[in-house]
Amino acid sequence: MDYSPITEFIVGQNVPAQTMALLLLLPVVATLASFFRQVVGIKAFGIYAPSIVTFALLAFDPNGLKYGIAIFGSVILIGMVTRYVLRRFRLLYLPRVAITLSVISFSMLGILVLGGATHRTGLASVSIFPLLIMITITEKFVAVQLEKGTRAAVILAAETLAISLVGYALISWPAFVRFILAHPWTVLLTIPLNVVLGKWTGLRLTEYFRFLTVLRQK
Amino acid sequence: MFELLRNSRELLGMNARNLDYIRPLNKRSGREFADNKLRAKRLLRKNGLPVPGLIARIRTHAELEDFDWSSLPGSFALKPNRGFGGEGILIVYGRKRGRNDAWVKASGAVVTVEDLRTHIRNILDGSFSLTNTPDIAFFEERLKLLKLFKPYAYKGIPDIRVIVFNRVPVMAMLRLPTRESDGKANLQQGAIGTGIDLATGTTTSAVVGKSHLIDYVPGTRLALSGIRIPYWNEILRIAVESQSVSGLGFLGADIAIDRDRGPVLLELNARPGLSIQIANLTGLKGRLDRVKGLKVKTTERGILLGKNLFGGEIEEEIEELSGKRVIGSVEKVRLFGKDGKEITVEAKIDTGADSTSVDTELARKLGFRDAIALFENRMGDRDVLNDLSKREREVLFSGIPDLADTAQIKSSHGTSYRPMFRIDLSIDQVIIPAKVSAIDRTGLEYPVIIGRKSLRKFLVDVSK
Structure with missing residues (x-):
């Protein structure tokens, strides 16, 4: 692998190449999320959630997609069911989120055990941090659910997953990672790119659909 | 496709709303004002605005x-x-x-x-x-529901959202609660939004939910267009004044009408939603651009500007339906005389008059000086000619250049005749060929009267 002198130097200081790659890829993924918000109009749960889920998917590799999507989906599903059950108890916000988190944790444990029992060892060998990341997405989900309803929350969750999948496709593409390590300075380009995105006042792609009836007027 | 792109430039999107309007115009203090409802209520009341x-x-x-x-x-x-x-x-x-x-x-x-x-x-x-x-x-x-709104609103109280920018009302929408919205007048929650003609306060088009166009109140044959909102001027006044009080440069004022109290200001929004564009089937950005940079000194002036700039949709609709143009009782009319002579004057639109008449002096300026001189000459000082038959008249006035006909004018002391000429009129950009009589109108307010024969292509709105 041909590293750039910068990369050579950093790795020479005992920083693992993997760590360096991830740190350099984070701005790229964050820029992707801001592009999706400003130009495409896909909101997701802010910028943190899609970025972190992207890396969680990466951490699930080699079965990133299969397990990542399954776990993300089950977290959201369990979050919805729990809310439905808890509704009648009229709990305050934080206790309600805490209960939801507990239920999801137990369910995850159950899923891992189930995976082990059916000899899907890939699932059980997953490291704990990506799993925790997925679980904490629940708080975002419950917050939106309370404010805007389940429908809006599910849509935002799906959008988050969509952005994460695009991000995952990008950062799990070996040629791209190699390029970043060979030319680490290119990551700095995300700054001017974000300045442009931050000044972008054009219609978002989704707004063309939202306002189609107005656009069709003579 | 081309139309889509052109229209898209008129639309206000989320990015432009945040960056070009909310960020520079709605400073922290103003946003704080709108977000803190209790404080806003107190200050608005202090400034004489009605609040619940x-x-x-x-x-x-x-x-x-x-x-x-x-x-x-x-x-x-x-x-x-x-x-x-x-x-x-x-x-x-x-x-x-x-x-x-x-x-x-x-x-x-x-x-x-x-x-x-x-x-x-x-x-x-x-x-x-x-x-x-x-x-x-x-x-x-x-608030108590107004009788007028009863058939249109499900349970809750309809309210009127007015977007105010630079002291000018730029767009408005009537929001009607539905069964889906659980009695709330909130579009996101499934209420109906109807566009409003700013000049008259009459509803135009309607949408339900995100962008579904509808004509009638769901489950009924009650048209959603053509609802005339009462207290319209008062509503616009409250909206514009609330902007001055709040210190927000760009806001959405929500105003409801109480059965007993009349218009009441419910809420101010520092980040008004964009669906109002769908309800009105028009872009907001185009309108904001037209108001930007104007120096508007008083509320009255701002309201007048908004009405003139963004009203008149209803009129256009009538014009489209009838194929006729709507004009007022006084209009600027351009007269095309001989040899390319053109004069623009204010004319009275008079549906009580049969034909169009212009002041003699004006007729002279339009190139009929010689003809009028000859006509007057032949008339001599006789202003009573009722003993002339049609044939005799034709003989008397024959050979006068440009004379199209003569008009018989009956008055208390007999009948007189006036010369008639062919000219073209341009009323509201429509060219009408007309035979007009030249009559002395000195001392009268309008030098020209447009009569029925020239008005076939128009509808007259006397309030205009």
Whole structure:
């Protein structure tokens, strides 16, 4: 692998190449999320959630997609069911989120055990941090659910997953990672790119659909 | 496709709204003003603007424990002080029969003191506030539905959203609560939004939900267009003045009409939604661009500007339906005379007159000087010619150049004749060929009267 002198130097200081790659890829993924918000109009749960889920998917590799999507989906599903059950108890916000988190944790444990029992060892060998990341997405989900309803929350969750999948496709593409390590300075380009995105006042792609009836007027 | 692109430049998107309008125009203090409903209420009232009455407020959990629930009236609205998008608002319409501690919602669901307590706890904990910070809950008087709106609104109270920019009302929408929106006048929650013609306060097109166009109130044959909103000028005045009080440069004022009190200002929005563009089937950006940079000194001036710039949709619609143009009782008319002579004058549109007549002096200027001189000459000083037959008249006035005909004018002392010429009129950009008589109109207000024969292509709106 041909590293750039910068990369050579950093790795020479005992920083693992993997760590360096991830740190350099984070701005790229964050820029992707801001592009999706400003130009495409896909909101997701802010910028943190899609970025972190992207890396969680990466951490699930080699079965990133299969397990990542399954776990993300089950977290959201369990979050919805729990809310439905808890509704009648009229709990305050934080206790309600805490209960939801507990239920999801137990369910995850159950899923891992189930995976082990059916000899899907890939699932059980997953490291704990990506799993925790997925679980904490629940708080975002419950917050939106309370404010805007389940429908809006599910849509935002799906959008988050969509952005994460695009991000995952990008950062799990070996040629791209190699390029970043060979030319680490290119990551700095995300700054001017974000300045442009931050000044972008054009219609978002989704707004063309939202306002189609107005656009069709003579 | 080309049209789509052209229209898209008129539309205000989320990016442009935030970056070009909210960020520079709605400073922190203004946003704070709009977000803190209780404070806004107090200041607006101080400035003479009508706001709904405050029944009680609950600031802390201790106050909640001590609250006297029997002090609440039969109907009220419970709101979070810093709520947004209509979230966290609970409205009850009356006490549950035979109970002092339970009320009924629009949906028929029962709300007990215990429900209220939980709801208020959630408000105090900030579940509905913009930043999830602790909040204040308050009870507000519920407005009474105007009779006119009764058939259109499901349970709740319709309200009128007016977008004000630079002291000019730029767009407005009537929001009608539906069964889906649970009696709330909030488009995101499924209410109906109808566009409003700013000049007249008459509804135009309507959408329900995100962008579904509808013509009638669901389940009825009640047209949603053509509703004439009462107190229209007053509503615009409240909207514009609330902008001055709030210090916001770009805002959405929500105004409801109470059966007894008339228009009441419900809420100010520092981040007004963009669906109003769908209800009006028009882009907001095009309108904002036209108002930008104007120096508007008074409320009256701003309202007038808004009406003139953005009104008249109804008129255009009538023009489209009838194929006729709508003109006022006085219009600027351009007269095309001989040899390319053109004169523009203010003319009176008179549906009581048969034909069009112009002042003699004006006719001279239009190139008929010689013809008029000859005509006067032949007339001599006879102004009574009733003993002439048609044949005799033709002989008398024959050979005068440009003379198209003669008009018989009957007066108390007999009949006289006036010369008639062929000219072209341009009324509201439509060219009408006309035979006009030249009559001395010195001392009268308008030098030209447009009669019925020249008005076949027009409808006259006397209020214009």
